[in-house]
Amino acid sequence: MEIKRIKVVSSKCTGCRLCMQICAISHHEEINPRKTRLKIEAHFPEPGVYKPRVCTQCGKCLEVCPENAIYRREDGAFIVIPEKCTNCGECIAVCKPGVIFQHRDLDYVLICDNCFKCTELCNTGAITIHTRVVKEDK
Amino acid sequence: MIVQKYPGADGLAGTTLRINLTTGEIKSLPTDTRLMREWFGGRGAIAKIIYDEVPRDADPLGPKNLFIMSAGVMSGCFIPAGAKIGFGSVSPLTNGHGDSNMGGHLGPTLKFAGYDMVIMSGIAPKPSYLFIDDDVVELRDASQYWGMGSLECEPALKKDLGEDFEIATIGPAAENGILFSCITHDFGRQAGRTGQGAVMGSKKLKAIAVRGTGGIKVHDLAGLTEHVTAIIKRTQTHPNMEPWQKYGTAFFIDWSNKNAVIPTRNFQTTHYENIDGINGEALVEKCLITHKACFGCWMNCGKYTKAVIPGKKTVYLEGPEYETGALCGSNLGMTDINQVAYLNWLLDNVGMDTMSGGGVIAFGMECFQRGLITTDDLEGHTLNWGSVEDAEHFVDMIVNRRGIGDWFAGGTKRAAEKIGRDSIKFAMQVKGQEMSGYDGRHAPGMLLAYMTCDIGAHHNRAWTITVDMAEGRDTVEGRAKVVVYLQHIRPLFDCWCICRLFWGELDIEPEEIVESLNHITGWNIDTAEALKTSEKVWNLVRCHYLERNRANGRTFDYPPARSWEDKIPTGPSAGKGVSKEQVETMLDEYYACRGWDNDGNPSREVLHDLKLDFAADNLEKIGLLGKPLPDGIPAVRGERYKPKAF
Structure with missing residues (x-):
């Protein structure tokens, strides 16, 4: 079985936000980088670096969700069930990289679901797909 | 205050703001979709509004000049490099229409906040900054930021407002009315040309801060996504990348x-x-x-x-x-x-x-x-x-x-x-604006591009230097028609508010960009129509310049005398240089190619063809309408040229 997630090399990020745009288009059919499931932090004027923040699949969100609105899919992604999510924000409070998002148009939270559209458009290799093979229990 | 918002046509945010800085009145209006369609937003819409609304005798640094920012029809719309925002006003540097644009994130963010354009008039009674946070629009006190450097003011405002605000600032030069002042954003992106910062400073507007969380609706998102994704993936391996x-x-x-x-x-x-x-x-x-x-x-x-x-x-x-x-x-x-x-x-x-x-x-x-x-x-x-x-x-x-x-x-x-x-001989400017970073003495097309640039010497309107390299640097014949073509296609990007660099460098055809425009707007236009619209903007800007400066256009189109008096003294082009006669020949060819008379004034025939009869009437009133051309005007002005990547 393969577990996948996004791998980040911050030094390669140029802050273009194509990743955030395609993320919103893919999931919400809308050009709106605020409806995204990853973010780019910009640290300017000093030291002058971009830091992509992505889901590390730590699972804290699932642990604290009071509604059982999050489950882990076999590829490693943590999937939000919009119908169950009450937008309470408890998961946001425990998300260390800060990559669970709310938007005023939506009544559920947004978490990366491993679609990897963002990695396809990243032209510098700042975000790529990381694959880990896990032995299945027999 | 919370302003009323309006739904946007495809590709547009929907709302335009009109702000009287003198009184502090902020009005929101539906974006004029006809203006956007006929003038393409950005530089084009700015040119039309300034032409219509700023009195010809208005002081560029006075209250009657407008200061406009426009994000155009493509900025923020998932088009490669769709990041620009245009600024425009009557330029204090050239005393004609001035516009300048910059990349970064401000243009898209303005549209995500719901606004296509902000038109500002008057002069604020005290240092102020424009605050836009989605539906909230305010003029705020900027006393504590006045006097700060541009690069110092941006982090100060981010600290006070939040990291997710996109901010444009001016520095002390603009506050003190230095005529070539710029506007700065994103820690180093500038709208530098034509003194737009000076106009902003004259209006006591220290900064613009915008946060936007909305989306932009486009005509055919699936088609656009497929088209743009294919362009990005195809060019990732281009040798110039x-x-x-x-x-x-x-x-x-x-x-x-x-x-x-x-x-x-x-x-x-x-x-x-x-x-x-x-x-x-x-x-x-x-x-x-x-x-x-x-x-x-x-x-x-x-x-x-x-x-x-x-x-x-x-x-x-x-x-x-x-x-x-x-x-x-x-x-x-x-x-x-x-x-x-x-x-x-x-x-x-x-x-x-x-x-x-x-x-x-x-x-x-x-x-x-x-x-x-x-x-x-x-x-x-x-x-x-x-x-x-x-x-x-x-x-x-x-x-x-x-x-x-x-x-x-x-x-x-x-x-x-x-x-x-005689220091004017080596004041390296045209129409009051300094030349860009190319010497035109052994690149005559580039020299002609500076001479005829509608906003004073500037390379961006017609970057002809590679044409000179490819077609021969010792001859001037035939260069005018390429300059005219470039002066139509390149400013199109400034209307649409997208960057032009990928077009020349990555072999992306104009038709592919027009296809993106059609996916965004649903206008279904072709490249010829796009070019003709750009030509209309060019001619209106020329008319505006003549109406403000009241002399035959040709008198304004000469470079400093160093361009023909001093041959290049050293290096691979030692001994080379254009003559005064060649400069005159290039102007003759250029005017003929544009459908302007030999004095450099647009003829009624070409203005009529571009639906600019009102501008022809205005030129006629002041005796600067071009004489009819003996052989009529060319059916198409300019000749398509594919720039060679270097």
């Missing part, structure tokens, strides 16, 4: 030197002996911190850097890109990239356009070289080639308008008028 990503436009420093067009010591010669100290390699090796892209751009031409000079504080900046590298590098005789980067930071922070700023300092240095100004004029300082200290002191005199610094506050043309003694 790697050098472009590595060096950005600084890549061209070596190229320009090798081809002997790089301005050196105020355009005295075209080949620089210390190029290795200031080229792209030096930039990457000595100064680079990170590559930096505008919103949605996969080419990341921006280079975020730091400049380290012994005895001075380490400074952080974006650049130097090509123009700054040339005009503040070889053109000032700087020998080390850290010097160039430091001057880049200095001018950015005081808020001067590094292109005009570099030109002005270079002009001052040549005046000093020739004894036209002395240490007595410079508060005891020298103004020598290659001296950062001298340049820094001179800039301080200009920004604070001390002594002869005040003469240079209006650019090289006004300074030459004060200095006299």
Whole structure:
């Protein structure tokens, strides 16, 4: 079985936000980088670096969700069930990289679901797909 | 206050703001979709509004001038490099229509906040900044930011408002009415040309801060996504991508030197002996911190850097890109990239356009070289080639308008008028705006592009230098029709508010960009219609210039006499140069190609063809309507030319 997630090399990020745009288009059919499931932090004027923040699949969100609105899919992604999510924000409070998002148009939270559209458009290799093979229990 | 918002047509945010800075009144209106369709937003819509609404005798720095920002129809719309925002007003530098644009993130964010355009009039009674947070629009007190450098004001505002605000600022130069002041955003992106910062400063508007969380609706999102994704993936492996990503436009420093067009010591010669100290390699090796892209751009031409000079504080900046590298590098005789980067930071922070700023300092240095100004004029300082200290002191005199610094506050043309003694011969400007970083003496198409540029000398409207290289540098015949074509296609990008660099560098055809436009807007136009709309904008801007300056157009279209009097003295182009007769020939051909008469005035026939009869009427009233052309006007003005990538 393969577990996948996004791998980040911050030094390669140029802050273009194509990743955030395609993320919103893919999931919400809308050009709106605020409806995204990853973010780019910009640290300017000093030291002058971009830091992509992505889901590390730590699972804290699932642990604290009071509604059982999050489950882990076999590829490693943590999937939000919009119908169950009450937008309470408890998961946001425990998300260390800060990559669970709310938007005023939506009544559920947004978490990366491993679609990897963002990695396809990243032209510098700042975000790529990381694959880990896990032995299945027999 | 919370303003009323309006739904946008495809590709548009929907709402336009009109703000009277004198009274503080803020009005929101539905964006004029007809104006956007007929003038393409951005530079085009700005040109039409300024033409219609600013009185011809209005002082560019007075309350009747408008200051407009427009995000166009494509900015923010998942189009490659769809990141621009345009600013426009009557230019205090040229006394004609002026517009300038910049990348970064402000344009898209303005649209995500719900606004296509902000039209500002009047003068604020005290230093203010425009605050936009989705539906909330306010003029806020900027007293605590007034006097700050541009690069210092941006982080100060982010600290006070939040990191997710996109911010444009001006510096002390604009506050003090220096006519070539710029607007700065994203720690190093500038709308530098035509003195838009000076207009912003005259209106006591220190900054613009925008946060937007909405989306933009487009006509065919699936089609657009497929089209754009294919372009991005196809070009990821283009041979130009790697050098472009590595060096950005600084890549061209070596190229320009090798081809002997790089301005050196105020355009005295075209080949620089210390190029290795200031080229792209030096930039990457000595100064680079990170590559930096505008919103949605996969080419990341921006280079975020730091400049380290012994005895001075380490400074952080974006650049130097090509123009700054040339005009503040070889053109000032700087020998080390850290010097160039430091001057880049200095001018950015005081808020001067590094292109005009570099030109002005270079002009001052040549005046000093020739004894036209002395240490007595410079508060005891020298103004020598290659001296950062001298340049820094001179800039301080200009920004604070001390002594002869005040003469240079209006650019090289006004300074030459004060200095006299034929210094106008080497004031390297046209219509009051300083030339870009290419010497046109052995690149006649580029010279013609400067001469005829609608906003004063500027390379961006028609970057003809590669055409000269490809088609022959010793001949001027036939160059006009290509210049005209480039003057139509390149400003289209400024209307749409997207970057043009990917078009020339990555072999993306104009038709592919028009297809993107159609996916976004549903207009279903073709490239010919797009070009004709751009030609309409060009002609309106020309009419506006003539109406304000009241003389035959030809009289304004000459470069400084150095262009034909001084042959290039050194380097691979030694002994080369155009003659006055060749300059006249190029103008003759250019006017004929445009459907203008030989005095450089647009004819009624061409204005009618472009649906500009109202402008023809206005020219006729002041006796500047072009005479009918003996053979009629060309059916199509300009000849398509595919630029060769270098």
